[in-house]
Amino acid sequence: MALLILKRLALGVFTLWLVSVLVFGGTQLLPGDVASAILGQNATPASLAALRQHLGLDQPALARYLSWLAGFSHGDLGMSLATRQPVADLLWPRFWNTMALAAYTAVVGVPLAIGLGILTAVRRGGMFDRAVNVAALAMVALPEYFLGLLLILIVSVQYGWLPSLADTYPGMGLGAWLQATTLPMLTLLLVTVAQIMRMTRTAVLSVMDQAYVETAYLKGLKTGRVVLRHAVPNAAAPIVNVVAFNIAYLITGVVLVEAVFNYNGLGRFMVDAVSKRDLPMVQAAAMVFGAAYVILNMTADVAAIALNPRLRYPR
Amino acid sequence: MTNDIRFPTVSRRGLLAAAAGLGASALTPGLIGRAFAQAVDKPKRGGVLKLGIGGGSTTDILDPRMLTDWVPVNQAFMLMNGLVEIDQNNKAIPELFESWEAFPGAAEWVFNVRQGVVFHNGKTLTVEDVIYSINLHRGKTTSAARAIAEQITDVEKASDKQVRIKLKSGNADLPYILSDYHFLVVPDGFTDWVRPIGTGAFKFESYEPGVRSRFVRNENYWKPNCGNVDAVEVIVINDIAARTNALMSGQVHAINRVDFKTVDLLKRNRNLQVVQSAGGQHFTFLMDCTQGPFTDNNVRLAIKYAIDRKQMLQTALQGYGRLGNDHPIPQSNPFYNDTLPQRAFDPEKAKFYLKKAGLDSLKVELSASDAAFAGAVDAAAIFRTTAAKSGIDVVIKREASDGYWDNVWMKAPFSMGYWGGRPTADQMLSIAYASDSAQNDTHWKNEQFDKILREARAILDPAKRKEMYATLQQMISDEGGAMIPMFGDYLDAVSVKLKGVTPHPMFNLMGARMAERVWLEG
Numbered sequence: 001m002a003l004l005i006l007k008r009l010a011l012g013v014f015t016l017w018l019v020s021v022l023v024f025g026g027t028q029l030l031p032g033d034v035a036s037a038i039l040g041q042n043a044t045p046a047s048l049a050a051l052r053q054h055l056g057l058d059q060p061a062l063a064r065y066l067s068w069l070a071g072f073s074h075g076d077l078g079m080s081l082a083t084r085q086p087v088a089d090l091l092w093p094r095f096w097n098t099m100a101l102a103a104y105t106a107v108v109g110v111p112l113a114i115g116l117g118i119l120t121a122v123r124r125g126g127m128f129d130r131a132v133n134v135a136a137l138a139m140v141a142l143p144e145y146f147l148g149l150l151l152i153l154i155v156s157v158q159y160g161w162l163p164s165l166a167d168t169y170p171g172m173g174l175g176a177w178l179q180a181t182t183l184p185m186l187t188l189l190l191v192t193v194a195q196i197m198r199m200t201r202t203a204v205l206s207v208m209d210q211a212y213v214e215t216a217y218l219k220g221l222k223t224g225r226v227v228l229r230h231a232v233p234n235a236a237a238p239i240v241n242v243v244a245f246n247i248a249y250l251i252t253g254v255v256l257v258e259a260v261f262n263y264n265g266l267g268r269f270m271v272d273a274v275s276k277r278d279l280p281m282v283q284a285a286a287m288v289f290g291a292a293y294v295i296l297n298m299t300a301d302v303a304a305i306a307l308n309p310r311l312r313y314p315r
Numbered sequence: 316m317t318n319d320i321r322f323p324t325v326s327r328r329g330l331l332a333a334a335a336g337l338g339a340s341a342l343t344p345g346l347i348g349r350a351f352a353q354a355v356d357k358p359k360r361g362g363v364l365k366l367g368i369g370g371g372s373t374t375d376i377l378d379p380r381m382l383t384d385w386v387p388v389n390q391a392f393m394l395m396n397g398l399v400e401i402d403q404n405n406k407a408i409p410e411l412f413e414s415w416e417a418f419p420g421a422a423e424w425v426f427n428v429r430q431g432v433v434f435h436n437g438k439t440l441t442v443e444d445v446i447y448s449i450n451l452h453r454g455k456t457t458s459a460a461r462a463i464a465e466q467i468t469d470v471e472k473a474s475d476k477q478v479r480i481k482l483k484s485g486n487a488d489l490p491y492i493l494s495d496y497h498f499l500v501v502p503d504g505f506t507d508w509v510r511p512i513g514t515g516a517f518k519f520e521s522y523e524p525g526v527r528s529r530f531v532r533n534e535n536y537w538k539p540n541c542g543n544v545d546a547v548e549v550i551v552i553n554d555i556a557a558r559t560n561a562l563m564s565g566q567v568h569a570i571n572r573v574d575f576k577t578v579d580l581l582k583r584n585r586n587l588q589v590v591q592s593a594g595g596q597h598f599t600f601l602m603d604c605t606q607g608p609f610t611d612n613n614v615r616l617a618i619k620y621a622i623d624r625k626q627m628l629q630t631a632l633q634g635y636g637r638l639g640n641d642h643p644i645p646q647s648n649p650f651y652n653d654t655l656p657q658r659a660f661d662p663e664k665a666k667f668y669l670k671k672a673g674l675d676s677l678k679v680e681l682s683a684s685d686a687a688f689a690g691a692v693d694a695a696a697i698f699r700t701t702a703a704k705s706g707i708d709v710v711i712k713r714e715a716s717d718g719y720w721d722n723v724w725m726k727a728p729f730s731m732g733y734w735g736g737r738p739t740a741d742q743m744l745s746i747a748y749a750s751d752s753a754q755n756d757t758h759w760k761n762e763q764f765d766k767i768l769r770e771a772r773a774i775l776d777p778a779k780r781k782e783m784y785a786t787l788q789q790m791i792s793d794e795g796g797a798m799i800p801m802f803g804d805y806l807d808a809v810s811v812k813l814k815g816v817t818p819h820p821m822f823n824l825m826g827a828r829m830a831e832r833v834w835l836e837g
């Protein structure tokens with residue numbers, strides 16, 4: 001087991017390195033650089049040359065990549081090219097914001113989704129099952145920015161119950177924070193709950209059709225006990241997988257929701273960094289996103305193995 | 316007035332509009348009454364002003380040399396003062412320079428530094444601070460104002476209260492040039508741009524680039540009736556829908572850059588007021604005079620007659636602008652040439668000029684991108700439709716927004732662009748039409764034009780200058796490479812609780828100085 005985790009870790013580091021190469025190469029292919037992005041219409045050849053030299057952009061790309069890699073391997077994220085501020089100072093507050101919103105959504109959403117999934121599986125074919133499924137499919141089909149705008153229109157503009165801006169700042173109280181972030185949380189919730197719930201339902205159903213579940217019923221067990229004690233543990237692996245996948249989405253895929261609610265998270269950080277071609281910032285954000293994916297996927301895999309005796313003790 | 320398509324609607328509730336700088340004659344009586352009533356209201360102190368501003372990024376910094384986008388420009392004006400200010404009538408008025416005088420020929424100037432002004436750190440403003448602040452943009456520097464500061468050859472201490480500025484050649488507009496938002500004043504030797512210290516109405520409290528800032532009132536602020544609110548918070552909202560929602564749900568008191576497409580809907584809201592400012596911002600179709608077929612002025616004239624300007628203004632800007640006459644000087648400028656007839660949509664004339672160029676029809680490729688201005692691709696499509704009536708086939712080439720200014724602008728034979736307003740006619744004409752300018756985006760070269768431009772710059776008599784600038788406008792309109800169909804107004808929206816709001820010809824949000832001017836009621 002430990003060996004397996006170690007192997008996975010090594011693979012994860014390799015994946016991250018690949019990501020850094022791809023992202024660096026990709027930004028080199030984009031038109032324009034940080035100097036032209038900063039100067040915009042003021043980009044005369046003389047001022048462009050001066051700024052490029054000042055920022056060290058006259059160095060060859062490989063040299064710039066290697067010096068970034070050397071810094072990164074020591075935990076140094078480098079300096080932003082546009083502002084000459086340490087990237088770490090700009091990155092971490094936003095990282096924690098993203099994590100906080102993801103955690104808020106996960107804490108509310110995951111139990112809700114799994115609960116709904118199990119309930120719909122148990123009541124397969126009934127009114128409740130159908131209603132929840134239709135609603136879930138509708139939520140999955142609607143793009144999240146549309147859901148977000150719809151919520152703003154109804155909840156903020158019409159009734160004024162919750163603010164439309166997820167305006168958070170250091171030192172705000174938990175109550176104020178929850179009030180500010182509830183609308184984006186709800187938007188993300190609607191998108192993720194549907195997926196987790198559908199997956200849970202399918203996984204539980206596939207187990208429920210098996211002979212040993214029938215046996216459990218035949219020996220006189222109540223439905224609750226059959227489902228929770230016998231069916232769900234055997235359906236856990238795919239559920240853990242989809243949960244991990246959705247949490248990864250909550251961390252890395254929320255750019256649109258951040259834009260709609262003006263939430264100060266990593267997605268906006270990445271968009272700003274890319275549009276300014278601020279490479280150290282782009283790289284740092286890509287590494288964080290990459291790491292989130294790698295770690296969550298690894299966790300899901302390890303959990304799946306731990307939950308499955310056949311994989312835990314391979315022949 | 317004929318161009319002011321929007322004026323009939325001015326008396327409608329919710330629209331605070333004025334063609335600032337046009338003079339009172341351009342305003343409807345109801346509007347003057349309203350604007351006047353606001354002007355005599357006594358400012359109230361207190362409250363926290365919240366501004367939702369678009370145009371900020373995580374990569375922003377408040378270094379005056381690096382200011383390029385709206386959010387940092389507004390924030391910088393809260394913390395720091397400029398040397399000269401442009402007022403709502405487009406006039407240069409004193410700020411930290413209290414008064415000034417030009418020697419004959421306008422190549423040497425003496426400026427009196429305002430006395431008794433105190434920085435946020437307690438230091439008193441001196442001549443040395445001013446000299447240091449100007450020199451940030453001179454010589455070997457990465458300043459975005461480097462090009463406009465290049466004409467300054469000397470900045471020296473004339474006395475304990477005076478700065479002497481010498482120029483390469485005479486420039487009667489020097490005070491206007493010094494009103495540029497990069498020329499902000501910090502203490503001598505100051506370099507801590509993460510926490511700027513200035514003489515502004517607000518003091519630094521917290522700042523997260525591209526996200527939010529909170530500045531508190533400077534109790535020692537020198538400007539009368541300014542700095543009314545206890546604190547000002549800026550929330551960076553780049554998404555136009557999010558910005559509008561924030562204002563409608565009452566989370567901010569004012570937003571900038573309202574969407575032309577939705578402004579009419581916004582006006583229906585009783586709690587809001589739309590602020591419309593006419594200024595120098597204009598949109599251009601750029602023909603490179605050194606690349607075929609535009610080397611022939613007949614082709615350029617054909618293009619200029621082949622556009623239905625009224626339709627474009629109505630469709631692309633929903634009427635929130637003025638018609639352009641193929642030169643960059645707006646009606647709000649005192650040197651505007653009002654005798655030049657408005658160029659009309661005339662397919663026959665366009666065909667006539669095509670024939671004169673020896674052509675029966677014309678096929679041109681127009682490089683378009685919304686990086687040029689919001690709605691540029693739509694505007695290109697409108698041009699394509701109207702130009703077809705003159706036998707001109709416009710093929711629209713969609714360009715990527717990223718790197719547009721670097722890769723397409725000034726390089727493609729026919730492209731689109733925009734210019735923000737410049738406070739003076741000379742600045743606008745010099746930057747985009749003088750032969751030797753690095754930003755002459757039509758590559759139009761005319762020695763006669765350059766000569767008159769140079770001469771007009773050094774003349775201190777306004778009547779004589781007006782005549783010369785009128786000639787220059789006519790030359791650009793008749794021969795230049797830019798087809799300028801329209802000027803776009805600046806649109807802001809504010810809560811009715813916000814008082815003291817006026818239109819301003821320079822930029823959105825009262826020339827980016829809203830925070831120090833306004834106050835909150837109710």
